[in-house]
Amino acid sequence: xxxxxxxxxxxxxxxxxxxxxxxxxxxxxxxxxxxxxxxxxxxxxxxxxxxxxxxxxxxxxxxxxxxxxxxxxxxxxxxxxxxxxxxxxxxxxxxxxxxxxxx
Amino acid sequence: xxxxxxxxxxxxxxxxxxxxxxxxxxxxxxxxxxxxxxxxxxxxxxxxxxxxxxxxxxxxxxxxxxxxxxxxxxxxxxxxxxxxxxxxxxxxxxxxxxxxxxx
DNA sequence: TTGTTATATGATTGATTAGTCATATAACAA
DNA sequence: TTGTTATATGACTAATCAATCATATAACAA
Numbered sequence: 364x365x366x367x368x369x370x371x372x373x374x375x376x377x378x379x380x381x382x383x384x385x386x387x388x389x390x391x392x393x394x395x396x397x398x399x400x401x402x403x404x405x406x407x408x409x410x411x412x413x414x415x416x417x418x419x420x421x422x423x424x425x426x427x428x429x430x431x432x433x434x435x436x437x438x439x440x441x442x443x444x445x446x447x448x449x450x451x452x453x454x455x456x457x458x459x460x461x462x463x464x465x466x
Numbered sequence: 467x468x469x470x471x472x473x474x475x476x477x478x479x480x481x482x483x484x485x486x487x488x489x490x491x492x493x494x495x496x497x498x499x500x501x502x503x504x505x506x507x508x509x510x511x512x513x514x515x516x517x518x519x520x521x522x523x524x525x526x527x528x529x530x531x532x533x534x535x536x537x538x539x540x541x542x543x544x545x546x547x548x549x550x551x552x553x554x555x556x557x558x559x560x561x562x563x564x565x566x567x568x569x
Numbered sequence: 570t571t572g573t574t575a576t577a578t579g580a581t582t583g584a585t586t587a588g589t590c591a592t593a594t595a596a597c598a599a
Numbered sequence: 600t601t602g603t604t605a606t607a608t609g610a611c612t613a614a615t616c617a618a619t620c621a622t623a624t625a626a627c628a629a
């Protein structure tokens with residue numbers, strides 16, 4: 364129940380390439396596993412594990428409909444965080460580029 | 467140079483309890499290692515490793531002054547991300563609480 | 570019922586990680 | 600010079616992680 368630990372868990376859940384690919388794919392709305400894993404070119408079982416991890420970290424929501432399970436980004440703040448990471452990445456790349464030019 | 471991988475690296479650097487404690491301590495401005503490690507109750511060597519990791523991930527900046535090395539949060543977006551994670555955590559806790567009440 | 574599709578999970582492997590202890594380096598003071 | 604303080608790093612360990620393969624479960628169709 365440590366708050367630092369819970370915050371870290373949320374951010375750690377976002378900090379993995381396969382999971383980021385899933386989140387990017389879910390930007391347009393909910394999708395079932397059968398749509399997600401071919402879209403990100405990962406195995407079904409691996410995709411399923413990452414989806415479960417993100418549900419238990421509070422990143423994704425899960426909805427069952429017949430045989431299919433639909434996943435969606437649970438809160439808009441998630442996408443804001445990912446977008447801010449993109450901003451930081453862009454600034455880093457610019458910065459490193461300028462360092463190279465100056466050298 | 468994969469962009470998904472770089473974004474993941476930034477978020478992963480934020481998603482660890484000891485590193486979150488460091489970032490929280492650096493909210494008020496730059497601090498040297500000798501101030502940081504007692505404040506977060508971690509070993510000097512462990513703290514130094516986490517600081518180096520965050521510098522190479524683009525999270526912190528490093529400034530040398532005599533014997534001391536001062537670290538600071540490199541970009542305001544970093545703190546925004548951490549604050550959003552706190553918001554998500556609060557919503558998660560509220561949600562789980564309501565589920566308990568409803569059960 | 571049997572077959573098919575969608576998803577989850579046990580068992581395993583190799584890689585990465587956080588943390589510790591001891592030591593190295595570097596800057597400055599006396 | 601010697602001593603002291605601040606920081607970084609090599610070597611190591613135990614724990615966690617991502618990915619894979621095979622298999623289990625669950626829902627529905629024929």
